[in-house]
Amino acid sequence: MLSRSAERLYWMARYLERTENTARLISATMHLIYDLPYGVELGWRNLLNICGVEEAFYQRFKNPSEQNTTRFLLADMSNQGSLLASLSFARENIRTSRELMPDEAWQQVNEMYLYANNNLDSLSNRRGRALFLQEIMAGCQRFTGFMAGSMSRSDSARFICIGRNLERADMTSRIMDFGTVLLAENRSTKMREYETILWINVLKSLSAVLMYRKHVRNRINGEDVLNFLLKNPDFPRAVVHCIEEITYCIKRLPNATELFPQLEQLEQEILAIEIKQTTPEQLHQVLDGLQAKFDDLHKQIAAMWFLNTLGEAELEKN
Amino acid sequence: MATPTIWADYRADKAYDEMIAAGGKPRDACASLSQYLQSLGMDAIKGRLSAAEAAIMEMGITFTVYSDEGNIDRAWPFDIIPRLIDFQEWQIVEAGLKQRLKALNCFINDVYNQQQIIKDGLVPADLINSSSNFRKECLGMQPKFGTWANICGSDLVRAGDGKLYVLEDNLRVPSGVSYMIENRVITKRIFPELLENLNILPVDDYPTQLFEMLASLAPDTDDTPQIAVLTPGIYNSAYFEHAFLAQQMGAELVEGGDLLVKDDDCVYMRTIKGLEKVDVIYRRIDDLFLDPEVFHKDSVLGVKGLMRAWKAGNVALANAPGAGVADDKVVYAYVPEMIRYYLNEEPILPNVPTYLCSNPEQCAYVLAHLPELVVKPANESGGYGMLVGPHATQKEIKQFHKLIQDNPRNYIAQPTLALSTCPTLCNDKLEPRHIDLRPFILQGENSFVTAGGLTRVALRAGSLVVNSSQGGGSKDTWIINREQ
Numbered sequence: 033m034l035s036r037s038a039e040r041l042y043w044m045a046r047y048l049e050r051t052e053n054t055a056r057l058i059s060a061t062m063h064l065i066y067d068l069p070y071g072v073e074l075g076w077r078n079l080l081n082i083c084g085v086e087e088a089f090y091q092r093f094k095n096p097s098e099q100n101t102t103r104f105l106l107a108d109m110s111n112q113g114s115l116l117a118s119l120s121f122a123r124e125n126i127r128t129s130r131e132l133m134p135d136e137a138w139q140q141v142n143e144m145y146l147y148a149n150n151n152l153d154s155l156s157n158r159r160g161r162a163l164f165l166q167e168i169m170a171g172c173q174r175f176t177g178f179m180a181g182s183m184s185r186s187d188s189a190r191f192i193c194i195g196r197n198l199e200r201a202d203m204t205s206r207i208m209d210f211g212t213v214l215l216a217e218n219r220s221t222k223m224r225e226y227e228t229i230l231w232i233n234v235l236k237s238l239s240a241v242l243m244y245r246k247h248v249r250n251r252i253n254g255e256d257v258l259n260f261l262l263k264n265p266d267f268p269r270a271v272v273h274c275i276e277e278i279t280y281c282i283k284r285l286p287n288a289t290e291l292f293p294q295l296e297q298l299e300q301e302i303l304a305i306e307i308k309q310t311t312p313e314q315l316h317q318v319l320d321g322l323q324a325k326f327d328d329l330h331k332q333i334a335a336m337w338f339l340n341t342l343g344e345a346e347l348e349k350n
Numbered sequence: 351m352a353t354p355t356i357w358a359d360y361r362a363d364k365a366y367d368e369m370i371a372a373g374g375k376p377r378d379a380c381a382s383l384s385q386y387l388q389s390l391g392m393d394a395i396k397g398r399l400s401a402a403e404a405a406i407m408e409m410g411i412t413f414t415v416y417s418d419e420g421n422i423d424r425a426w427p428f429d430i431i432p433r434l435i436d437f438q439e440w441q442i443v444e445a446g447l448k449q450r451l452k453a454l455n456c457f458i459n460d461v462y463n464q465q466q467i468i469k470d471g472l473v474p475a476d477l478i479n480s481s482s483n484f485r486k487e488c489l490g491m492q493p494k495f496g497t498w499a500n501i502c503g504s505d506l507v508r509a510g511d512g513k514l515y516v517l518e519d520n521l522r523v524p525s526g527v528s529y530m531i532e533n534r535v536i537t538k539r540i541f542p543e544l545l546e547n548l549n550i551l552p553v554d555d556y557p558t559q560l561f562e563m564l565a566s567l568a569p570d571t572d573d574t575p576q577i578a579v580l581t582p583g584i585y586n587s588a589y590f591e592h593a594f595l596a597q598q599m600g601a602e603l604v605e606g607g608d609l610l611v612k613d614d615d616c617v618y619m620r621t622i623k624g625l626e627k628v629d630v631i632y633r634r635i636d637d638l639f640l641d642p643e644v645f646h647k648d649s650v651l652g653v654k655g656l657m658r659a660w661k662a663g664n665v666a667l668a669n670a671p672g673a674g675v676a677d678d679k680v681v682y683a684y685v686p687e688m689i690r691y692y693l694n695e696e697p698i699l700p701n702v703p704t705y706l707c708s709n710p711e712q713c714a715y716v717l718a719h720l721p722e723l724v725v726k727p728a729n730e731s732g733g734y735g736m737l738v739g740p741h742a743t744q745k746e747i748k749q750f751h752k753l754i755q756d757n758p759r760n761y762i763a764q765p766t767l768a769l770s771t772c773p774t775l776c777n778d779k780l781e782p783r784h785i786d787l788r789p790f791i792l793q794g795e796n797s798f799v800t801a802g803g804l805t806r807v808a809l810r811a812g813s814l815v816v817n818s819s820q821g822g823g824s825k826d827t828w829i830i831n832r833e834q
């Protein structure tokens with residue numbers, strides 16, 4: 033498999049996962065905010081923070097209103113992390129990797145992209161936005177389902193799987209950052225009243241409610257939710273599960289041995305995090321640290337298998 | 351009162367029409383199609399058009415147009431009314447095309463080796479030496495089976511006499527074959543009931559044939575050859591096709607940066623496992639960009655050392671560098687002679703009569719008759735730099751007068767042919783539009799011709815320019831076998 037192809041498939045998967053996650057996150061936030069009374073210190077601004085685009089947003093807008101925030105996160109092409117930008121990048125990567133995947137894979141992403149572009153006007157009202165998000169989430173799932181059913185578990189599939197899971201782990205860790213707001217010592221009484229609803233919505237944004245309930249047979253509380261999202265080995269969006277998936281794929285790729293100890297260490301670190309003994313500030317730092325480690329992992333994957341970072345001298349040795 | 355038929359206003363009296371004969375009756379091979387369209391009625395036909403347009407968008411069938419505002423991917427302009435050719439006639443065309451490519455390959459091989467045809471006085475020596483597609487670097491090379499042009503796209507036109515003529519042979523990097531295949535996919539979607547009742551030759555085996563032809567060129571026949579399609583990249587107008595063919599063949603789609611020639615003069619690609627040897631490259635890059643070591647020093651599209659590897663016999667390039675020497679409109683004029691000379695056969699397909707401006711007498715005739723001729727530069731493709739006399743302004747005629755006088759070798763002229771027409775859906779009704787046909791011919795160990803080819807149509811009324819870069823569209827082409 034060409035190094036260039038590996039890189040494109042990896043990014044295609046990352047961007048598609050980001051597309052789906054953004055849709056999911058905004059959808060969940062919409063539901064949450066409709067439920068909340070005035071005075072709860074949680075709003076669209078937190079969403080900007082989770083997505084890591086607060087600064088970019090305030091360069092363009094003053095007010096983090098529902099309209100401004102959703103447009104910036106969904107349709108603004110100047111925001112590299114917006115849903116539309118992610119989807120466009122995904123499409124561009126798959127367009128240049130058509131020789132690696134069944135035709136329908138390209139067609140599905142292309143159709144979704146055309147749909148998104150043709151329906152940007154509907155984003156200004158809540159109903160239209162909800163339908164739009166539903167369609168995008170369904171489109172991403174169709175793609176994942178199609179690939180599961182028709183793509184050989186070859187190196188191509190492995191790079192797709194690595195990209196998807198790295199992006200997923202990153203997003204779950206960002207959503208967990210909500211917890212630092214929800215657990216803050218100085219949180220308002222209003223917020224305390226609505227706590228359960230808030231935690232349910234955190235789970236919802238990851239489609240994790242039912243799986244959580246089946247796993248944790250207890251009333252919903254912050255500590256259990258965070259533990260579940262971090263360390264559950266079976267839930268596909270739990271951070272540890274994502275790392276295990278990545279490890280599984282990497283172990284089947286050529287020249288991968290160098291990475292094994294690092295992956296092992298990363299998993300142990302995640303499992304060792306004690307939510308109970310962590311203050312919200314510490315939690316925030318732990319999550320930031322995790323995100324930095326995911327970034328390191330990405331860099332190592334790129335150095336190992338992708339074209340742009342391969343040195344000529346290194347190649348000559350092979 | 352009877353419903354007006356969809357053919358009532360169809361006036362195909364300006365040229366030979368592929369579907370409707372003089373007197374308004376459909377031709378024998380087209381009777382079923384014409385009846386079927388009639389039974390559908392215009393509203394239903396328009397419905398099928400919308401379905402086709404939606405399919406093209408979803409399938410992402412595009413081509414790229416270069417413009418000042420950047421490169422834009424345009425949806426492939428497709429006309430849903432197919433163009434039909436009777437199988438009986440096609441068998442002759444197929445034999446003629448194979449014959450033609452065989453002779454062309456003999457010629458190219460001769461040019462780069464003994465040059466017997468020049469010594470025997472059939473072709474003037476300066477024709478070769480002055481050709482911008484002659485590559486002295488290729489002298490003495492003998493590609494496998496003596497084939498230099500492995501993939502050829504020849505343009506055929508049907509003139510007013512109802513006969514098919516060869517207009518030109520594209521031997522460098524001809525494109526369009528992917529659209530031929532995709533057009534059929536769309537037709538199957540929008541007219542499934544029609545295809546069920548007619549015996550139409552399939553077109554989708556082309557990628558398999560291409561793969562086998564390429565595999566036959568591999569230097570080492572013991573192993574399964576590693577085949578790659580070399581593309582200039584996503585900004586090339588034919589990128590869609592490069593990706594399509596690689597995907598259909600299960601070959602690697604590579605860019606120059608993916609390949610490397612080492613000191614052993616072998617070509618390798620950069621993979622996740624390290625370097626892997628490549629045996630056959632279907633290159634979709636022009637000669638001059640192939641190898642900065644030999645040709646354009648600043649080419650970033652090519653691969654340093656590729657010519658070295660090719661000359662050492664370690665990699666096959668299709669088409670071979672230098673094959674374009676026969677893709678020259680002056681050389682074209684000599685093809686019938688080549689067929690007699692190399693194959694000792696009579697040409698099956700006729701050439702369009704061609705005036706060579708390099709010949710002083712013929713040049714004088716051309717200069718005196720510019721308003722009625724089509725003038726073409728010898729080495730351009732894509733319909734650029736042409737003069738269509740009957741449609742040209744005084745200013746353009748003057749300009750070409752000077753161009754030809756300044757560089758007669760670079761121009762040829764042909765009578766303006768009344769290209770045949772075919773019913774085409776324009777402005778919500780069927781109107782005759784001029785068409786041509788580009789079949790694709792393969793030659794490696796064996797020869798192969800596509801069943802039909804890509805029919806290109808000039809969508810503007812009266813226009814004779816069918817190139818997609820200049821407002822042309824395409825049609826599905828049906829070779830119809832009426833024997834049961």
